[in-house]
Amino acid sequence: MNQILVTKSSMPDLNEYMEEISSMWDTHWLTNMGPKHKKFQEELCSYMGVENIDLLTNGHMALELTLQALDLHGEVITTPFTFASTTHAIVRNGLEPVFCDIDPFNYTMDTKKLETLITDRTCAIMPVHVYGNICHVEEIERIARKYELKVIYDAAHTFGETYKGKGIGTFGDASCFSFHATKVFNTIEGGAVCFKDKKLGEALYELKNFGIHGPEEVSAVGANAKMNEFCAAMGICNLRHLDEEIEKRKKVVERYRAHLEGIEGLRLNSIDPDVKYNYAYFPVVFEERIFGSTRSEVFDALAEQGIGARKYFYPLTNTFSAFHGKYDVMKTPVALSVSKRVLTLPLYADLAFEDVDRICEIILSCKK
Ligand code: T4K
Numbered sequence: 188m189n190q191i192l193v194t195k196s197s198m199p200d201l202n203e204y205m206e207e208i209s210s211m212w213d214t215h216w217l218t219n220m221g222p223k224h225k226k227f228q229e230e231l232c233s234y235m236g237v238e239n240i241d242l243l244t245n246g247h248m249a250l251e252l253t254l255q256a257l258d259l260h261g262e263v264i265t266t267p268f269t270f271a272s273t274t275h276a277i278v279r280n281g282l283e284p285v286f287c288d289i290d291p292f293n294y295t296m297d298t299k300k301l302e303t304l305i306t307d308r309t310c311a312i313m314p315v316h317v318y319g320n321i322c323h324v325e326e327i328e329r330i331a332r333k334y335e336l337k338v339i340y341d342a343a344h345t346f347g348e349t350y351k352g353k354g355i356g357t358f359g360d361a362s363c364f365s366f367h368a369t370k371v372f373n374t375i376e377g378g379a380v381c382f383k384d385k386k387l388g389e390a391l392y393e394l395k396n397f398g399i400h401g402p403e404e405v406s407a408v409g410a411n412a413k414m415n416e417f418c419a420a421m422g423i424c425n426l427r428h429l430d431e432e433i434e435k436r437k438k439v440v441e442r443y444r445a446h447l448e449g450i451e452g453l454r455l456n457s458i459d460p461d462v463k464y465n466y467a468y469f470p471v472v473f474e475e476r477i478f479g480s481t482r483s484e485v486f487d488a489l490a491e492q493g494i495g496a497r498k499y500f501y502p503l504t505n506t507f508s509a510f511h512g513k514y515d516v517m518k519t520p521v522a523l524s525v526s527k528r529v530l531t532l533p534l535y536a537d538l539a540f541e542d543v544d545r546i547c548e549i550i551l552s553c554k555k
Contacts, residue, residue, distance in 0.1 A: 188492070188493040189493060189542070190493040190494075190495070191493065191494045191495065191533045191538070191542055191546070192495040192533060193369075193495050193496060193497045193499075193531060193532075193533050193534070194369050194533065194534060194535045195535040195537065195538075196368040196369065196373055197371075197372075197373060197425060197428070197432050197535070197536055198425075199421070199424035199425055199427070199428060203424050203427075204420065204421065204424050207223075207420040207423055207424050208416075208417060208420045210222075211223075211416055211417075211420075216416060217415060217416050217417070218413055218415040218416055219396075219413060220396075220413065221416045221419075222416075223416040223419035223420045223423065224242060224413075224414060224416060224419045226419070226423060227242065227374075227414075227419040227420075227422045227423050227426075228240055228241070228242055230423065230426055231379065231422075231426070234347075234426060234429075235346075235347075235354045235355075235356045235381065236349075236353065236354030236356075236357065237354050237356040237357055237381045239381060239382050239383070239385065239388050240356070240379050240380065240381050240382075241379065241380050241382070241388060241391050241392055241395070242377065242378070242379050242413075242414040242419065243377070243378040243379065243380065243395055243412045243413070243414055244376060244377065244378065244395075244411075244412045244413065244414060244415075244418075245365065245366075245367060245376045245377060245378045245412075246272065246343045246363060246364060246365025246366070246367060246377075246378035247272040247275070247276060247365075247378070248378060248395070248410065248412035249363035249364065249365070249378035249379060249380045250272060250273065250276035250313075250339070250341060250363045251275075251276040251279055251280065251410075252380075252391055252394045252395055252409075252410065252412060253339050253361045253363055253380050253382075253387075253391060254276055254277065254280045254282065254311070254313075254339065255280055255394055256387055256390035256391045256394055257311070257337055257339070257360070257361075257387065257390075258390075259280070259282060259310045259311050259337065260281075260282070260310060261282065261283065261308035261309060261310040262282070262283045262284075262285045262306060262308045262309045262310065263277045263282045263283070263284055263285065263309075263310065263311045263312070263313050264284075264285045264286075264287050264296075264301060264304050264305070264309060264311075264312045264313070265277060265284050265285070265286065265287065265296075265312070265313040265314070265315070265341075266286065266287055266288070266289050266295070266296050266314065266315055266317075266519070266522065267286045267503040267504045267505040267506075267514075267516075267519050267522050268289045268294055268315070268317060268500050268503060268519075268522040268525060268526060269315045269317060269341065269500055269504060270343070270499075270500060270504075271504060271507070272341075272343070273313060273315055273341045273504065274504035274505070274507075275504075276313075277313060278510075282310070282311075283308070284504075284505075284514075285304050285306075285309070286505045286514060286518060286519050286522075287300055287301050287304055287519070288300050288518070288519040288520065288521045288522055289317075289519070289521050289522045289525065290323070290521075291521050291525070292457045293320040293321075293456075293457050293459070294317050294318065294320060294470075294525060295314060295315065295316060295317055295320055295321070295322040295323065296312075296314040296315070296322055296323070296327070297521065298323045298326040298327060298330065301326075301327070301330055302330055305330075305334050305336070309334065309336060310336065310337065311336055311337040311338065311339060312327060312330075312331055312336055312337070312338050312339075313338075313339050313340075313341060314327055314338070314340055314341070315340075315341040315343075315344075316340060316341065316342050316343075316344055316345040316348075316355065317344060317500070318344055318456060318467060318468040318470055318499075318531075319344045319345050319348060319371075319464055319465050319466070319467035319468065320456065320457070320459070320462075321345070321348065321350045321355065321459060321461075321462050322340065324350060324358045324359075327359075328358070328359075331359075337360045338358075338359035338360050338361075339359060339360060339361045339362075339363065340355075340358060340359045340361070340362040340363065341363055342355055342356065342362040342363055342364050342381075343363065343364060343365035343367075343370070343378075344365075344370070344371075344465075344467045344468065345362075345364070345465065345467070346364050346365075346366070346370065346371055346372045346465060347371060347372060347429055347430075347433055347465040348462060348463055348464060348465050349462070349463040350461055350462055350463075351461045354381075356381030357381070360382065360383055360384065360387065361380050361381065361382040361383070361387065362380070362381045362382075363378065363379070363380050364378055364379045364380070364381070365377075365378050366378055366379065366418075366422060370467070371429075371432070371433065371436070371465045371466070371467050372422075372425055372426070372429055372432075372465075373421070373422075373425060374414065374418040374419065374421045374422035374425070375417070375418050375421050376418060377414055377418045377419075377421075377422060378414075390407070393406065393407055393409055394407055394409040394410060394412075395409065395410065395411070395412040395413055396409060396411070396413055397409045397410070397411060431536075432536040433465050433466060435536035435537070436465070436466035436534060436535070436536050437464070437466050439466070439469075439534060439535075439536070439538050439540075439543060440466045440469055440534070442540050442543045442544070443455075443469055443532065443534075443543055443546075443547065446543070446544070446547035446551070447471065447547060447550070447551075450478075450551065450554070451477050451478070452473065452474045452475075452476075452477030452478025452479065452554065453471055453472070453473065453474070453478060453550075454471070454472040454473075454474065455470075455471060456468075456469070456470055466534065467534075468499065468531045468534060469531060469532045469533075469534045470499070470529050470530070470531045470532075471529065471530050471531075471532060471550075472525060472528045472529050473485060473528050473529075473530065474528070475528070478553070478554055478555075479553070479554055479555025480553040480554065480555060481528075482498070482527065482528050482529065482530050484553060485530060485549075485550055485553045486498065486530055488549055488550075488552070488553050489546065489549055489550070492545075492549055494533060494545075494546055494549065495533065496530045496531060496532050496533065496546075497530070497531050498526075498529065498530060498531075499529070499531045500526060500529075501526040501527065501529070502526065503516060503519065503522055503523060503526050505519060532546060533546065
């Protein structure tokens with residue numbers, strides 16, 4: 188059986204990668220902000236249209252160390268419809284997550300509910316551009332300014348996107364990206380933070396290197412989150428092909444839409460004309476009463492045929508057993524409902540149209 192998983196890492200041609208890393212056999216410089224790191228950082232700034240960026244080991248450390256670098260205390264408003272990383276980054280900093288519900292159409296933070304959650308302990312907002320859907324950035328900025336709150340976007344899903352022509356990394360005080368193997372753009376493992384304030388950048392740079400300030404001074408309790416030269420080289424190579432990869436993903440998404448658009452009981456991702464998408468994920472929400480089958484029944488039908496759709500993002504982070512029932516999931520009813528009904532379908536640049544057709548055929552055979 189031809190197995191199809193939810194995604195497949197994009198990789199450059201092996202010779203291209205070997206050429207990119209070959210100089211390391213002369214220099215023996217493998218990590219600690221070497222020449223590949225520097226080159227990749229410069230190329231990213233120009234590709235993303237940002238002034239400041241720093242590279243890290245992964246998207247999680249980007250979130251965690253950005254919060255630490257901002258020296259925050261108190262509550263951070265976020266959403267539970269996300270990967271574990273977003274909430275964990277808050278909790279691991281000794282901060283208290285406060286969960287805001289999500290917009291039923293694009294699944295990002297519902298800004299109509301945001302203001303009611305602000306207390307005198309709120310220090311920041313951490314919204315998630317989930318699936319590559321862009322948050323209501325203008326409204327978030329307005330509220331943040333009014334209450335003098337920091338905004339740190341979890342931009343793990345949005346590499347390569349723009350909103351109203353502006354690079355997505357230019358919003359908020361900081362935007363944190365993931366370059367994990369499963370992302371539209373990968374450095375094997377990797378992450379980055381785009382930031383406005385250079386002081387934040389300096390703090391972040393130190394925190395990713397144990398808090399080392401100078402040869403004889405360690406001024407903060409940092410971590411080790413430096414991107415190594417092999418990962419940076421992978422990024423340099425993959426970046427050369429990214430536009431082409433996104434174009435191929437777009438075609439796959441169009442093929443899915445041609446089959447599934449207008450089918451009663453299926454809700455496809457909403458499209459914002461102001462966003463240039465990267466086509467990171469293809470979520471479908473199943474309305475069981477109309478479609479006739481549940482999301483889990485469709486998931487099982489696909490699995491029987493070797494197709495690995497995923498229930499991203501189920502369960503909600505505010506229901507994790509790690510939190511011992513501390514959070515009331517009924518306060519985020521839209522997120523709860525979507526998380527129980529959503530499936531993300533396989534999506535990657537080289538997914539064959541025949542496979543998309545087969546996946547859709549199986550889904551439609553579940554309609555009653
Ligand atoms: N914020 C958000 C909103 C995120 O979604 C994430 C990560 C983060 C923050 C944190 O960023 P990182 O610290 O990870 O950089 C995956 C990824 O591990 C994770 O990066 C991602 N989000 C999350 C949504 O998905 P799993 O446990 O579902 O991955 P896994 O191993 O089941 O892989 C999924 C599929 O990808 C496989 O079935 C096949 C394919 N694959 C996987 C790997 C590991 C490849 O083709 N190549 C590979 O090397 O978490």
